[in-house]
Amino acid sequence: MEEADSGREQLANRLFSGRVDFLLSAPQLKFLPEPTVPEIAFCGRSNVGKSSLLNALTGRRAIARASVTPGRTQELNFFEVGAPTAFRLVDMPGYGFAKAPVKVVERWKALVRTFLRGRQVLARVLVLVDARHGLKDVDRETMAMLDAAAVGYRVVLTKADKLKASELAAVSARTEAEARKHVAAFPRIHVTSAEKGLGIAELRAALLDDVGL
Ligand SMILES: Nc1nc2c(ncn2[C@@H]2O[C@H](COP(=O)(O)OP(=O)(O)OP(=O)(O)O)[C@@H](O)[C@H]2O)c(=O)[nH]1
Ligand SMILES: [Mg+2]
Numbered sequence: 001m002e003e004a005d006s007g008r009e010q011l012a013n014r015l016f017s018g019r020v021d022f023l024l025s026a027p028q029l030k031f032l033p034e035p036t037v038p039e040i041a042f043c044g045r046s047n048v049g050k051s052s053l054l055n056a057l058t059g060r061r062a063i064a065r066a067s068v069t070p071g072r073t074q075e076l077n078f079f080e081v082g083a084p085t086a087f088r089l090v091d092m093p094g095y096g097f098a099k100a101p102v103k104v105v106e107r108w109k110a111l112v113r114t115f116l117r118g119r120q121v122l123a124r125v126l127v128l129v130d131a132r133h134g135l136k137d138v139d140r141e142t143m144a145m146l147d148a149a150a151v152g153y154r155v156v157l158t159k160a161d162k163l164k165a166s167e168l169a170a171v172s173a174r175t176e177a178e179a180r181k182h183v184a185a186f187p188r189i190h191v192t193s194a195e196k197g198l199g200i201a202e203l204r205a206a207l208l209d210d211v212g213l
Contacts, residue, residue, distance in 0.1 A: 005205070012204035015213075017059040019083040026076040029114055033078055035121040038211040039088045043112060044128030045138060046070035046094030049158035049194055053128060054079065054091050056194035057204055064091045071100050074108065076115060087123065087211040090115075096138040117149040124210035125153035131160050131191070134171050135178055147184045154186045154206065155179045161193040 026032050042050040051064035051073055063079060065072055077091040092115070093108040100108075116125060125146060129135055135155075146153050155175060160168055172191055179185040190206070192199035 008205040008208065009201045011213075012208045013201060015082055015086065015208070016057055016204050019081070020058045020060065020063060021080050022063060023078040023080050023088065026078070027074070027111075029111065032076070032115075032119075033088075035119065037080075037085050037087050037121065038123035039078075039090050039119065039121050040123055040207055040210060041090040041092060041116065041119075041125045042128060043092050043116065043125060043142060044094060044158075045096040045130070045136065048094060048128045048130045050094065050128055051091055052194035053126075053156070053158060053192060054089055056192075056197065056200050057089070057207075070094065074104075076111065086213060087207075095142065096136070113145065116146065116151060122151060123212070124207065125151055126156050127153050127185075128156050128158050129175065131157040131163050131168060131171055135175055143182050143185060147182050150184060152184050152186070152210075154190060154203075154210075156190040156192055156203065158192055158194065160191050160198050161196045 023033055024031070042054055044050055047070040051066040054064040055062060055066060064077060071094065073091055073093050075093065079089045081087055081089060092112050095109060095112065127139060127142060129139055157172060157175060168191065172189065176189045179189055180187050190199050190203050192203060
């Protein structure tokens with residue numbers, strides 16, 4: 001079993017560290033690419049580490065733009081993995097960012113919501129949660145929306161390197177217990193650090209399953 005798992009991880013590592021290209025940035029739904037391959041979307045509060053996780057998964061320093069300033073990612077950014085393209089990763093604007101103008105926030109929210117609920121090729125959503133903060137009500141709203149739309153998602157704790165082992169164990173247990181109550185959530189959560197590489201190989205292998213490879 002362990003050998004089979006590590007075989008999957010090797011395959012996943014090869015794919016994610018192979019060809020990865022930025023495809024396009026869609027500020028509105030009409031600019032979305034043709035739905036020709038499975039897609040994995042990264043969502044979560046502003047500054048939670050979506051762009052950084054995408055970079056860590058693909059082994060690139062900065063294919064997706066990460067920043068200390070919340071609200072960095074303002075469009076749906078599509079990245080293609082594999083040659084020929086096996087699947088796409090979609091970096092999205094964060095939610096819960098109060099400092100952007102209300103109109104801008106509303107526009108991002110509508111874009112993300114419509115994409116998540118209506119994208120035919122969406123194979124999995126990753127709901128990223130800062131391990132220091134745990135689940136917030138805005139995350140719960142997103143999870144409930146995905147439950148209602150029957151869109152499967154994985155809850156991913158980020159920035160695990162910022163916590164002590166005991167704190168991390170507590171927040172993991174709490175988050176997993178809550179994820180289990182959501183019909184469209186995977187019962188197991190992922191604990192990651194884009195900074196230290198923690199949980200990255202496992203998440204790559206899981207995403208391979210998600211896109212049917
Ligand atoms: N220590 C630590 N810092 C991290 C980690 N992941 C991201 N960060 C930091 O968190 C900040 C935000 O990261 P981003 O990847 O830009 O976050 P985002 O969710 O894409 O943000 P928006 O696009 O604004 O919604 C940056 O300063 C990152 O360096 C991690 O695993 N560990
Ligand atoms: Mg971002």
